[in-house]
Amino acid sequence: MDNEKRKKLTLDSRMVFYPPEPGSMSISDPIYMASNFQYTEEIYNRVLDGARKEVNIYSRCGNPSEYKFEEQMIYIENGDSCLAVASGMAAIAITLFGLLKSGDHIVSDWTTYSTTHEFLDHRFTDFGVETTFVDSSNIEMVRQAIRPNTKAIYFETIANPTMKISDIEAIVKLGHDKGIIVICDNTFASPYVFRPLDWGVDIVVESATKFIGGHNDALGGVIVVKSKLLPPDIIEKIRWSTLTKLGGALSPFNAWLLLRGIQTLHVRVERMCSNAMILAKYLESHPKVQKVWYPGLPSHPQHEIARKLMPKFGAMLCFEISDERAAVRVLDGLELCTFGASLGGVRTTTQVPSTMAFLDVPPEQKKLMNIRDGMIRISAGLEDPQDLIADFEQALKKI
Numbered sequence: 001m002d003n004e005k006r007k008k009l010t011l012d013s014r015m016v017f018y019p020p021e022p023g024s025m026s027i028s029d030p031i032y033m034a035s036n037f038q039y040t041e042e043i044y045n046r047v048l049d050g051a052r053k054e055v056n057i058y059s060r061c062g063n064p065s066e067y068k069f070e071e072q073m074i075y076i077e078n079g080d081s082c083l084a085v086a087s088g089m090a091a092i093a094i095t096l097f098g099l100l101k102s103g104d105h106i107v108s109d110w111t112t113y114s115t116t117h118e119f120l121d122h123r124f125t126d127f128g129v130e131t132t133f134v135d136s137s138n139i140e141m142v143r144q145a146i147r148p149n150t151k152a153i154y155f156e157t158i159a160n161p162t163m164k165i166s167d168i169e170a171i172v173k174l175g176h177d178k179g180i181i182v183i184c185d186n187t188f189a190s191p192y193v194f195r196p197l198d199w200g201v202d203i204v205v206e207s208a209t210k211f212i213g214g215h216n217d218a219l220g221g222v223i224v225v226k227s228k229l230l231p232p233d234i235i236e237k238i239r240w241s242t243l244t245k246l247g248g249a250l251s252p253f254n255a256w257l258l259l260r261g262i263q264t265l266h267v268r269v270e271r272m273c274s275n276a277m278i279l280a281k282y283l284e285s286h287p288k289v290q291k292v293w294y295p296g297l298p299s300h301p302q303h304e305i306a307r308k309l310m311p312k313f314g315a316m317l318c319f320e321i322s323d324e325r326a327a328v329r330v331l332d333g334l335e336l337c338t339f340g341a342s343l344g345g346v347r348t349t350t351q352v353p354s355t356m357a358f359l360d361v362p363p364e365q366k367k368l369m370n371i372r373d374g375m376i377r378i379s380a381g382l383e384d385p386q387d388l389i390a391d392f393e394q395a396l397k398k399i
């Protein structure tokens, strides 16, 4: 199938299909488990002539298994180019270090993954890049934070852990009118639920560790670009200017696992979204639950925007009970669901965001982010929904 035809396939078919490896015609791509590659005089001369991606040199700079995963991600996110790296945080850090320099300014939502927030609030400031934190669901606040040196607006498509959704069309318009690029972390949504580049976002960063891999066994991250504001070769610029300097290359084995993960992404996330909706409705009617945050519920503050942007409402939800100790007791009492870090895998996974993912975020910042002590975050998995309800029912009896 030629590339034009491949692009026109439905998303579901694009996830399953990739061409066989030429030569062997293997329909499962081989894993190029190599740190380095052999030169010939001809290869040597081509490298001197500037052909750096076309020939394999060293796997920190690029590896055929990584390229195959990148190619598939371009079809899944509808991008023009992609760089795959060692983790979601590598994708975020490499993007920001690759694009910004001392004296630049970012406007970021104040509700982002805690490590992203810390990176922007502390580490990046040490390099002279300042961030103004705003509520990106409030477009006026975003507008007022923009300065002459603002280079990027950053937010999560579904924000961790309150599932906040911003008006992406309005942010893109505001940014592009001023020549500012828009970067989205699409981890919580997954490319099955939402594809930011289709809505004008310039760069999507994503932890492939989560829904894309989907089996809690591989770390990875992607940077996918489609932008009128950035040069067409920006991904290769970032590869050579930043990835090769910071390290953080994706391992070939993980690239292969993530490539395999994509092939079932649509069926997994479809079922996970359905389980999330069933759990959200069950929890909203539970007498011990004070509040549920799920974009699919009419009670969610951005439910209408979610309906406009997304055919499904994602597999992530959050609910609040009396306090943090009670939350820990409930999660420890779960027998089927897993109490622990991460999300997006086949098993339902739960955590207390305020003292786990957001442990190092100061209390006043947590207040702004609307992170409360008794919150429990759920990543809905693939179990039978009635078994999930029964598990929460018995665990909630423990408080």
Ligand SMILES: Cc1ncc(COP(=O)(O)O)c(C=O)c1O
Residues within 6 Å of the ligand: 087, 088, 089, 090, 113, 156, 160, 185, 187, 188, 206, 207, 208, 209, 210, 219, 220, 221, 342
């Ligand atoms: C929204 C979001 N972005 C990025 C990351 C970082 O991903 P990784 O753990 O693959 O570095 C996470 C991790 O939980 C996340 O939740």
